[in-house]
Amino acid sequence: xxxxxxxxxxxxxxxxxxxxxxxxxxxxxxxxxxxxxxxxxxxxxxxxxxxxxxxxxxxxxxxxxxxxxxxxxxxxxxxxxxxxxxxxxxxxxxxxxxxxxxxxxxxxxxxxxxxxxxxxxxxxxxxxxxxxxxxxxxxxxxxxxxxxxxxxxxxxxxxxxxxxxxxxxxxxxxxxxxxxxxxxxxxxxxxxxxxxxxxxxxxxxxxxxxxxxxxxxxxxxxxxxxxxxxxxxxxxxxxxxxxxxxxxxxxxxxxxxxxxxxxxxxxxxxxxxxxxxxxxxxxxxxxxxxxxxxxxxxxxxxxxxxxxxxxxxxxxxxxxxxxxxxxxxxxxxxxxxxxxxxxxxxxxxxxxxxxxxxxxxxxxxxxxxxxxxxxxxxxxxxxxxxxxxxxxxxxxxxxxxxxxxxxxxxxxxxxxxxxxxxxxxxxxxxxxxxxxxxxxxxxxxxxxxxxxxxxxxxxxxxxxxxxxxxxxxxxxxxxxxxxxxxxxxxxxxxxxxxxxxxxxxxxxxxxxxxxxxxxxxxxxxxxxxxxxxxxxxxxxxxxxxxxxxxxxxxxxxxxxxxxxxxxxxxxxxxxxxxxxxxxxxxxxxxxxxxxxxxxxxxxxxxxxxxxxxxxxxxxxxxxxxxxxxxxxxxxxxxx
Ligand code: ATP
Ligand code: MG
Numbered sequence: 001x002x003x004x005x006x007x008x009x010x011x012x013x014x015x016x017x018x019x020x021x022x023x024x025x026x027x028x029x030x031x032x033x034x035x036x037x038x039x040x041x042x043x044x045x046x047x048x049x050x051x052x053x054x055x056x057x058x059x060x061x062x063x064x065x066x067x068x069x070x071x072x073x074x075x076x077x078x079x080x081x082x083x084x085x086x087x088x089x090x091x092x093x094x095x096x097x098x099x100x101x102x103x104x105x106x107x108x109x110x111x112x113x114x115x116x117x118x119x120x121x122x123x124x125x126x127x128x129x130x131x132x133x134x135x136x137x138x139x140x141x142x143x144x145x146x147x148x149x150x151x152x153x154x155x156x157x158x159x160x161x162x163x164x165x166x167x168x169x170x171x172x173x174x175x176x177x178x179x180x181x182x183x184x185x186x187x188x189x190x191x192x193x194x195x196x197x198x199x200x201x202x203x204x205x206x207x208x209x210x211x212x213x214x215x216x217x218x219x220x221x222x223x224x225x226x227x228x229x230x231x232x233x234x235x236x237x238x239x240x241x242x243x244x245x246x247x248x249x250x251x252x253x254x255x256x257x258x259x260x261x262x263x264x265x266x267x268x269x270x271x272x273x274x275x276x277x278x279x280x281x282x283x284x285x286x287x288x289x290x291x292x293x294x295x296x297x298x299x300x301x302x303x304x305x306x307x308x309x310x311x312x313x314x315x316x317x318x319x320x321x322x323x324x325x326x327x328x329x330x331x332x333x334x335x336x337x338x339x340x341x342x343x344x345x346x347x348x349x350x351x352x353x354x355x356x357x358x359x360x361x362x363x364x365x366x367x368x369x370x371x372x373x374x375x376x377x378x379x380x381x382x383x384x385x386x387x388x389x390x391x392x393x394x395x396x397x398x399x400x401x402x403x404x405x406x407x408x409x410x411x412x413x414x415x416x417x418x419x420x421x422x423x424x425x426x427x428x429x430x431x432x433x434x435x436x437x438x439x440x441x442x443x444x445x446x447x448x449x450x451x452x453x454x455x456x457x458x459x460x461x462x463x464x465x466x467x468x469x470x471x472x473x474x475x476x477x478x479x480x481x482x483x484x485x486x487x488x489x490x491x492x493x494x495x496x497x498x499x500x501x502x503x504x505x506x507x508x509x510x511x512x513x514x515x516x517x518x519x520x521x522x523x524x525x526x527x528x529x530x531x532x533x534x535x536x537x538x539x540x541x542x543x544x545x546x547x548x549x550x551x552x553x554x555x556x557x558x559x560x561x562x563x564x565x566x567x568x569x570x571x572x573x574x575x576x577x578x579x580x581x582x583x584x585x586x587x588x589x590x591x592x593x594x595x596x597x598x599x600x601x602x603x604x605x606x607x608x609x610x611x612x613x614x615x616x617x618x619x620x621x622x623x624x625x626x627x628x629x630x631x632x633x634x635x636x637x638x639x
Pocket of ligand 1: 367397
């Protein structure tokens with residue numbers, strides 16, 4: 001039995017969950033009352049499987065709820081505390097943000113933007129990114145944010161898919177001390193795309209950019225624009241945005257989210273999971289180019305009038321202590337990051353976080369991948385000083401908001417390192433077999449969601465058939481997220497990795513997360529990624545790629561020691577056939593390891609779509625890493 005951490009924040013609400021279990025539709029309807037609606041809905045849920053519409057007939061606006069509602073109560077409250085990579089700082093109160101957004105919304109209108117038009121946003125992590133999203137939402141335009149590190153081709157694919165009429169970009173952005181020339185990338189991306197009418201350029205880094213007939217300078221557009229712009233009264237199911245997934249399993253999918261249901265999901269989860277209070281300073285390290293940035297860096301916190309910290313650069317730049325310095329400087333109370341980032345911080349050692357005052361922290365969160373128990377404990381001990389609950393939040397771009405997580409804002413639940421605990425109220429999840437039958441405790445299977453939920457995607461943009469196929473064809477009446485999982489005898493969920501990545505060794509099934517956590521629990525291993533290749537006898541054999549902690553020497557026995565450790569931890573079937581030490585693993589910009597790539601390389605196949613890998617510069621880095629892996633494999637074959 002794992003050690004549990006009975007840590008809570010003093011809440012003991014027994015009613016919320018009970019109500020949700022009794023009637024989930026009525027329950028979500030009650031939660032919807034927390035938002036401001038222009039017109040109330042007639043029907044809470046219209047469910048024509050697999051398409052759900054929430055709060056049908058209701059009229060609402062995301063920007064109105066994130067700005068006007070807060071300004072009416074507390075206009076001078078700080079909304080954004082921005083820290084630039086080069087140390088520049090900017091602060092915006094809710095009133096200032098409201099005016100800025102209104103001005104920019106009017107600027108968009110002056111360019112002919114109408115409700116339903118798609119707008120591509122390709123900006124660095126600066127307040128103008130949030131301003132752009134809220135301005136689109138204000139007038140009913142559909143935003144589609146693209147990571148500011150993506151290449152021209154990946155932007156072109158997305159702009160063509162969404163048929164965006166306007167692109168919002170900057171002259172450039174800072175990334176690890178260099179200037180990334182964003183406008184230049186856009187020029188290349190939209191060549192001959194006649195449907196793109198305008199490119200709006202925010203001058204951020206002061207590099208020369210070319211202004212043609214399509215280009216408009218952001219600063220000129222807002223200068224004389226009116227700071228008043230009434231928010232459009234939009235149907236609850238009006239699309240708020242399109243967001244392409246991380247692309248770890250293949251070509252990114254254009255996930256389409258609505259407004260009313262999505263906001264209700266975010267409002268509720270932000271309160272329950274983060275136990276948000278008026279005095280909190282909230283810091284989420286996600287890039288807005290992925291869903292955590294949309295839901296829990298922008299919309300969720302703003303709906304609650306929260307003060308958020310936004311950082312422009314990479315989490316370990318200019319120094320590996322950057323995050324800890326920011327926490328200490330701004331007295332951050334809630335910190336939300338990824339297991340990948342944590343593994344990196346851990347690799348740098350304890351001295352850096354210990355040199356900063358982290359005493360303001362009261363709650364920690366993680367998202368994006370299963371968190372290795374070893375890393376969880378480090379987060380709990382070294383960052384949280386054993387006083388902060390950790391919310392391990394499982395969800396996806398498609399789910400819009402958090403689905404499985406402890407909810408310390410409602411109740412106290414003993415935490416188990418590595419488990420996202422249980423579904424939030426209103427969500428019913430299960431672990432099932434191939435046929436959709438519930439599996440007993442301790443048996444591995446597929447995660448399934450049994451009933452529609454408010455943050456659920458509307459569809460995949462322009463492709464209802466693919467939507468049905470990807471999420472609703474494995475089980476007709478349940479949503480299929482594509483994750484491998486297990487429930488323990490206490491009902492806790494353990495996410496074991498992607499269903500597609502499951503390793504089948506001698507009749508046993510192993511999730512990538514189980515193995516990787518086994519490797520990471522060895523003292524000298526910082527990061528691990530596993531995949532398998534076909535094997536005549538065992539069916540598949542395990543290949544492991546390991547990154548060692550700083551300063552660890554590759555002694556002759558190290559591989560053997562690690563192998564014996566993993567055999568002890570998991571069993572003889574976990575013995576890797578090949579084990580490689582590498583200096584870095586291929587990751588997406590959102591920090592996820594692209595196992596699909598490792599597999600392709602191990603099998604010497606085409607690597608496929610890698611457009612979502614880190615930033616432009618890192619594509620080369622990754623190619624280098626891939627070559628390193630290839631060479632090692634080659635060398636070992638020769639031996
Ligand atoms: P694509 O669908 O294009 O392959 P992606 O699935 O990586 O991309 P996201 O929507 O950003 O894109 O990631 C969601 C996935 O991340 C989940 O399906 C799950 O596998 C993983 N994940 C997220 N949070 C957690 C968590 N707390 N624990 C375990 N896994 C998580
Ligand atoms: Mg996915």
